[in-house]
Amino acid sequence: MKTEAFKDESRHRFLLNMGPQHPATHGVLRLVLEMDGEYVVHLDPVLGYGHRMHEKMAEARPWPSFLPNTARMDYLAALPYNHGYVCLIEKLAGVEVPRRAECIRVATSELNRVASHLLWLGAFLLDLGAFTPILYGFDDREQILDILEDITGSRLTYSYFRVGGVYRDVDDRFVENTRVFIKRMRKRLDIYNKLVTDNIIFIKRTEGIGVISPEMARRYGVTGANLRGSGIAYDIRKTEPYSIYPELDFEIPVGSRGDCFDRYLVRIKEIEQSLRIIEQALDMLPEGEFRGKAPKKIKLPPRAASFAVEAARGELVYFMVGQDSDVPYRLKVRVPSYANLSLIAELCQGMLIADLVSVMGSLDLVIPEIDR
Amino acid sequence: MSGYFSDLYHGTKSLLVGLGVTFKEMLKPTVTVHYPRETLTITPNYRGHIELVSDEKTGGSLCITCGMCARACPSACISIHSEKPEGSKKKILTGFELDFTRCSLCGICVESCPTDAIAYSQEYNLAGYSREEFHMDLLGRLGKGGGSLT
Amino acid sequence: MDTAFLPPELLRMLIAALFVVTVVFVNALFMVYAERKIAGHIQRRPGPYEVGWHGILQTLVDGIKLMTKELVIPRDANRMLFRVAPLLAFTPVVMPFLVLPFSENLTIIDMNIGLIFILAMASLNVMAILVAGWSSNNKYGLFGAMRSVAQNIAYEIPILLSLLSVVLITNSFSMRTIVEAQISGLWFCLLQPLAFIIYLIAALAETNRAPFDMPEAESELTAGFHTEYSGMGFGLFFLGEYTNMFIVSSVAVAVFLGGWSGLPLPMDAWTGAFWFLLKVYILMFIMIWVRWTYPRVRFDQLMNLSWKYLIPFALLNLIVTAVIVKL
Numbered sequence: 001m002k003t004e005a006f007k008d009e010s011r012h013r014f015l016l017n018m019g020p021q022h023p024a025t026h027g028v029l030r031l032v033l034e035m036d037g038e039y040v041v042h043l044d045p046v047l048g049y050g051h052r053m054h055e056k057m058a059e060a061r062p063w064p065s066f067l068p069n070t071a072r073m074d075y076l077a078a079l080p081y082n083h084g085y086v087c088l089i090e091k092l093a094g095v096e097v098p099r100r101a102e103c104i105r106v107a108t109s110e111l112n113r114v115a116s117h118l119l120w121l122g123a124f125l126l127d128l129g130a131f132t133p134i135l136y137g138f139d140d141r142e143q144i145l146d147i148l149e150d151i152t153g154s155r156l157t158y159s160y161f162r163v164g165g166v167y168r169d170v171d172d173r174f175v176e177n178t179r180v181f182i183k184r185m186r187k188r189l190d191i192y193n194k195l196v197t198d199n200i201i202f203i204k205r206t207e208g209i210g211v212i213s214p215e216m217a218r219r220y221g222v223t224g225a226n227l228r229g230s231g232i233a234y235d236i237r238k239t240e241p242y243s244i245y246p247e248l249d250f251e252i253p254v255g256s257r258g259d260c261f262d263r264y265l266v267r268i269k270e271i272e273q274s275l276r277i278i279e280q281a282l283d284m285l286p287e288g289e290f291r292g293k294a295p296k297k298i299k300l301p302p303r304a305a306s307f308a309v310e311a312a313r314g315e316l317v318y319f320m321v322g323q324d325s326d327v328p329y330r331l332k333v334r335v336p337s338y339a340n341l342s343l344i345a346e347l348c349q350g351m352l353i354a355d356l357v358s359v360m361g362s363l364d365l366v367i368p369e370i371d372r
Numbered sequence: 373m374s375g376y377f378s379d380l381y382h383g384t385k386s387l388l389v390g391l392g393v394t395f396k397e398m399l400k401p402t403v404t405v406h407y408p409r410e411t412l413t414i415t416p417n418y419r420g421h422i423e424l425v426s427d428e429k430t431g432g433s434l435c436i437t438c439g440m441c442a443r444a445c446p447s448a449c450i451s452i453h454s455e456k457p458e459g460s461k462k463k464i465l466t467g468f469e470l471d472f473t474r475c476s477l478c479g480i481c482v483e484s485c486p487t488d489a490i491a492y493s494q495e496y497n498l499a500g501y502s503r504e505e506f507h508m509d510l511l512g513r514l515g516k517g518g519g520s521l522t
Numbered sequence: 523m524d525t526a527f528l529p530p531e532l533l534r535m536l537i538a539a540l541f542v543v544t545v546v547f548v549n550a551l552f553m554v555y556a557e558r559k560i561a562g563h564i565q566r567r568p569g570p571y572e573v574g575w576h577g578i579l580q581t582l583v584d585g586i587k588l589m590t591k592e593l594v595i596p597r598d599a600n601r602m603l604f605r606v607a608p609l610l611a612f613t614p615v616v617m618p619f620l621v622l623p624f625s626e627n628l629t630i631i632d633m634n635i636g637l638i639f640i641l642a643m644a645s646l647n648v649m650a651i652l653v654a655g656w657s658s659n660n661k662y663g664l665f666g667a668m669r670s671v672a673q674n675i676a677y678e679i680p681i682l683l684s685l686l687s688v689v690l691i692t693n694s695f696s697m698r699t700i701v702e703a704q705i706s707g708l709w710f711c712l713l714q715p716l717a718f719i720i721y722l723i724a725a726l727a728e729t730n731r732a733p734f735d736m737p738e739a740e741s742e743l744t745a746g747f748h749t750e751y752s753g754m755g756f757g758l759f760f761l762g763e764y765t766n767m768f769i770v771s772s773v774a775v776a777v778f779l780g781g782w783s784g785l786p787l788p789m790d791a792w793t794g795a796f797w798f799l800l801k802v803y804i805l806m807f808i809m810i811w812v813r814w815t816y817p818r819v820r821f822d823q824l825m826n827l828s829w830k831y832l833i834p835f836a837l838l839n840l841i842v843t844a845v846i847v848k849l
């Protein structure tokens with residue numbers, strides 16, 4: 001913005017510590033800001049407050065015992081994390097998954113994605129100072145949690161997928177409730193559009209703020225809605241489709257300018273697309289097994305494999321090296337938020353502190369996922 | 373200059389529409405459940421802490437003390453005590469403890485049990501004053517009817 | 523003998539002081555409760571519910587809690603100023619009560635510069651925020667203070683301009699005269715709709731209410747100028763804010779909405795006050811409603827709104843009024 005002024009070293013600057021208990025750094029992120037008045041000159045994210053050694057834990061226990069951990073990295077969209085992990089093991093061990101299970105996996109993952117986006121919407125608007133949308137978002141999210149609780153038994157950290165299928169079959173009630181929810185959600189999107197998308201204050205706060213150019217996004221390895229907001233239609237569900245995604249008919253919404261507003265719009269449109277996916281997955285839900293015959297004990301072969309899925313925040317990759325035992329030699333998790341956060345230092349240079357908050361909100365960071 | 377007035381017009385309109393939305397929502401009934409007075413019915417599939425299942429015939433536990441669950445548990449929160457009485461081939465269960473402070477409610481133990489001797493409870497509002505209150509003696513609970521789930 | 527001890531003027535002042543303090547506290551108690559209830563219902567939740575019938579005693583209990591809490595003074599704060607600031611925030615907002623025309627007979631003093639007096643007192647409020655932010659020696663606090671100063675200066679101008687266009691018509695700064703002019707003629711919100719709207723917007727900013735709550739901007743500045751305040755220090759700021767809301771709404775009612783005029787009611791003596799308060803609380807409801815609907819504007823946009831939209835329109839309005847009055 002006012003970059004010339006920043007080059008002037010004689011100007012008085014000061015350090016501002018933002019977080020780890022600041023209302024806008026959801027979770028425990030700490031930013032050390034060098035400020036010139038209300039402008040951010042330089043910024044350093046400090047990570048690690050939520051470090052729980054997930055990757056190390058994976059090296060110290062048999063692979064089935066790591067499954068609950070996957071749900072705890074990104075607790076807002078735990079199912080895609082389960083999904084990536086079980087798919088990786090299935091790939092390593094060559095396990096077939098029945099079709100019914102695949103449909104259930106996709107439907108529930110997408111429900112989870114909608115829930116995550118709704119929470120993000122609320123948190124983002126909270127960052128911008130609007131207190132009401134978060135409660136509307138929670139109201140809708142509650143419906144999803146109820147649906148998922150009914151089949152998985154828990155509300156947040158599901159551990160629902162198992163190698164070879166899912167942990168419990170779904171019933172007609174699930175299908176029915178989900179359809180009711182989809183109808184309701186479509187109506188609610190209208191409210192969000194009226195209350196938020198069209199709001200002039202919201203538009204002014206997000207339009208042209210925090211523009212991520214496609215080049216910059218590539219350089220930092222940004223994925224997910226943040227990348228699509230910059231106009232690159234990169235979505236693992238389309239580019240490297242897994243599960244039943246190739247058979248589904250859905251679009252990848254992209255933005256054009258790469259500002260906060262585009263990232264917002266992309267996520268709102270993704271909710272719509274996710275609803276479409278869920279509908280189709282429910283339509284094609286076949287009768288049959290929900291959990292295939294997976295061998296009781298799977299030894300992980302001594303080779304490396306990786307599997308990528310599209311989590312709610314972007315590309316999630318599990319990379320595993322086996323060692324002829326059921327304990328993996330190494331598990332590396334590539335979480336989307338880490339890359340999405342890494343560009344913030346460059347992006348926010350010369351920004352007003354109010355815009356910094358808005359950019360951080362729009363990036364949809366989940367800090368425990370970054371820290372792992 | 374044209375942006376100036378169109379901003380003014382559309383801005384004002386959007387703000388009024390926003391007010392309309394919140395006003396309409398305000399008149400709708402609230403969705404809160406007043407918790408201690410009202411409770412929701414918990415889905416039968418709810419995964420609470422684990423509980424031993426009682427054998428319908430004997431009233432005892434179905435557990436054969438194979439230890440599968442304890443081994444499968446990622447957080448090592450199950451400990452099983454058993455002894456082999458004189459002259460008997462089978463071990464009998466003398467203690468089944470769950471350290472609920474570390475349980476992640478993943479359900480791997482339930483799945484790994486060959487005799488379906490453990491199941492989830494429906495209890496969701498556990499609270500206590502000390503850690504020790506969550507070191508549960510499941511076998512003891514079974515005797516007191518705590519585990520009568522089947 | 524007695525009257526010599528307490529001259530009627532003094533007695534009058536004492537009663538007035540008592541009356542003002544009561545109104546301030548009761549109003550704050552009621553408004554905090556109303557705000558939380560309205561906010562709750564806007565968000566589809568019941569708001570305070572547990573203490574008393576539908577939580578009616580909640581704010582009372584909260585007030586007691588605030589009073590019993592310690593005022594923690596940060597080590598590096600300027601102790602004197604830190605303590606003075608809450609008082610400074612509270613005193614000026616009480617003063618305008620002296621000239622508010624609640625009803626025909628219920629006006630403490632009818633000053634001929636009533637309106638100016640109120641504006642002068644209202645702009646003192648910014649001093650308190652500045653002192654609070656500065657003395658807490660906290661960067662967030664300082665941000666809040668600085669923003670508040672700039673904001674108040676920017677928004678006092680449109681307030682003044684919009685009120686002036688009414689004064690041009692009535693030819694008087696006395697609150698009473700202004701109200702009486704409306705009783706005999708049209709309410710000024712109909713004669714001066716533009717001034718009315720400008721006043722309302724600027725008043726929102728003047729009281730630091732969302733969407734213009736720059737000095738506190740929770741998600742940016744944690745709590746802005748009162749970040750370091752606890753206990754009754756914070757309580758006084760809070761009280762000040764709600765009283766301030768009451769004052770700006772009262773001014774709006776007196777100047778634009780016909781003051782105490784309204785349909786006659788059976789209880790003759792209280793009719794005026796009833797209508798006055800009713801209008802005030804309707805305005806305050808709108809302020810609350812707005813707060814819970816919109817996101818917060820950015821600081822420079824706030825300035826833009828004032829300098830680019832409000833002030834030019836207010837000026838235009840003033841000129842047009844002047845010309846028409848002179849014709």
Ligand code: SF4
Pocket residue numbers: 422444445446447448449450474475476477478479480481482
């Ligand atoms: S639910 Fe999981 S963590 Fe809890 S006891 Fe069973 S296996 Fe262990």
Ligand code: SF4
Pocket residue numbers: 434435436437438439440441442452484485486487488489490
């Ligand atoms: S797996 Fe089942 S039978 Fe074996 S020890 Fe555990 S509870 Fe008992």
